[in-house]
Amino acid sequence: MVEEVTREEISKAIFDLANDKAPGSDGFNPLFLKKAWQIVGDDIVKAIQNFFRSGLRPTLVLSSRSVIQECFTKNDIIFANRPLLPSRKISTYNFTTLGGQYGNHWRNLRRFSALEIFSANRLQMSSNVRAEELRFVVKYLFKSSFKGAQKVDVKAFLYMLDFNIMMKMIVGERWFHFEEEEMDMDMSKAKLDEFMKMFSPPMMAALGDYLPFLRWLTYFGVEKKMLKVHRKRDAFLHTLLDAYRNPNDQSTSVPNSEINQTILDVMLKLQESEPEFYTDDVIKGIMQSMLIAGTHTTVVTMSSIISQLISHPEVFKKARDEIDKHVGQSRLLNDAELSKLSYLHCIINETLRLHSSQTLLAPRESSEECTIAGYKIPPGTQLLVNVWAVHMDPESWKDPDSFKPKRFLESKEEKRGYKFIPFGSGRRQCPEESLAMRVMALSLGTLIQCFEWENAEDENNGAIKTNSKKAEDRSVKIIFRPRESLTKVLRLL
Incomplete structure (x- = not known):
């Protein structure tokens, strides 16, 4: 100016x-x-x-693959902080969650998550939870088919499935029950909507976070709405804690866990030995992170994958052929066999590239002055990484606008060199990546294996058809018809 x-x-x-x-x-x-x-x-x-x-x-926006690589390798620890936004203070329990500042407290939380929740051993121990929940939903879909073509709202269906998996891992309890009356009642729809709002990541920006002069003004706008949601979420989490501490109290008790040791079991035992660290707020913060990050982005991605498979029947057929080859038709797909399904993982990766659940990675903030691409970056600079630009860069991806899962099958280099960063990178990389990939692969693989899919909105009501409308722009409703070759297996569920 x-x-x-x-x-x-x-x-x-x-x-x-x-x-x-x-x-x-x-x-x-x-x-x-x-x-x-x-x-x-x-x-x-x-x-x-x-x-x-x-x-x-001060804000630094990175869209260049080479500069992002420089930032996350040479300066990762400098940009390990998160901006302390005033509007997020209450919802992050005074910044004591995994979204808080980098330091001893954060490192301890990250270590706990890596060892007690997302380690290979823990994920293997919880594999029966994922298998059990998939059996329940497959059984529900199979029984529903007896009443004729049933249109299934994919996003709602997947959210209930994923939320149940998270709840079983955390407290050993299934929250949504796949019963015929449960799925059709308006009360169930209201319950689902309430939880989807309660455990969705905050999307609104509070002006007071960036203009301190106006903090008092925005407190009664966006922040008030966020506070209202947080209070409902906190009350729900607090009830779960009380239920574990008072198992004999019928008003708050949680049913006996169906797994040997839940995540809440582990945290409460640690609280006994380290009460100054594992406070109730810290425990609720970990539960909150799992129920938000572990459901929203996973469901959004799976919905996009289903849309793509509807529009690309040849990809669907190739994925099913792969499952039939490695698993067969005499039993359901299980967690241990996921590593054999390379093409299914290619479908997931290509959808993450093309329809990432976030255009920008969660913001970071520099703790001291550093140099990036020859420029001096002052401390307190907010870092935004443009994932969409990286994933759609024509220099890195041939024909980037097209859905081509085989690109990941043809070259292992596609996931290297910061070309593919849907879960971020470095110290702040999403810790739930391995769990999310297992949940998506097992869920989608099981549905592909067991059912014929039909586009419920297609006038001809035929098999999977190409739709010129972009997948992310429409609400997906599917009719799942049991495969004739899997009928015997499905009857035994």
């Missing part, structure tokens, strides 16, 4: 806005700002002038 924007120009821009214009992310419309101008005017002018002068906060 040649000249600084003046108070008069800012005031005129705001007062020229229509009174009924939709409110911004802070929740307030122009009419409110006009009426309160004598009170908030000075702060708004100062904030806008500062924004044009230096921006909301």
Whole structure:
């Protein structure tokens, strides 16, 4: 800018806005700002002038594969922090969750997660949970088919499945029950909607996080909504804790666990020996992270995969042929056989590349000055990595807009050199990657193995058909018809 924007120009821009214009992310419309101008005017002018002068906060956006690699190898520890956004303080239990600042507390949490939740040994121990939940949903779909073609809302169906898996791992209890009356009742739909909202990642930006002058204003907008959701979520998690501590209390008791040792069992035992570290807030923070990160992104990705398989029947057939070859048709796919299904994993990887659940990785923040690509980056700089740009770079991917799972089959190099980073990289890489991949592979593989899929929205109601409409732009509803060759197996569930 040649000249600084003046108070008069800012005031005129705001007062020229229509009174009924939709409110911004802070929740307030122009009419409110006009009426309160004598009170908030000075702060708004100062904030806008500062924004044009230096921006909301120093931010570095990386879209180049080579620069991202430099950042995550040479400067990973410098960018290991997360920005401390005021609006997130309450929902992260005062920044004591895995989304908190890098330091001893965070390293201890990460170590606990790596050893007690996501290690290869723990995932193997919990394989029976995933198998049991898949058997329940397959049994439900098989029985439902007796009543004729049943349209299944894929996103809702997968969310209940995934949420049940997480709940069984955490407390040993299935939360949603796949029963005919349960799936059809409005009460069940309301319950599902409530939990999907309660355990969804925060999408709204609070203006006060970037303009401290306006913190008091946004507190009553976006932050108030986030606080309301957090209170409901915290009450739910607190009830689960009480149920474990008071197993004889019928009002809060959790049914006997169907697995030997749940994650909550482990955390409560650790709390007895290290009460100063494993506080109730820390335990609830870990449970919260699993129920949010472990359900939302997994369900979004699986929904996209199903959409792609609907639009690409040849890919579906190749995946089924692979399963029939390595598993057969006399039993269901199990966790131990997933490593043999290379093409199924290619489908998952290609969908993660093409339809990543997040365009940008979760923001990081520099703790000290560093140099990236020859530029000096000051401390306190927010780092945003553009995953979409990396995954759609024509220099790294041939024909990047096309869905081609075989690209991952043809070359192992496709996942190397920071070309493919759906789960991030470095110290802040998503710890749930291995669990998410197992859940997606087993769930999708089992559905492919056991059922013929039909597009419920296709007028001809034929087998899987190509749809010109982009998969991510439509709500997917599927009719699952049992495969004739698997009928004997399904009857024994």
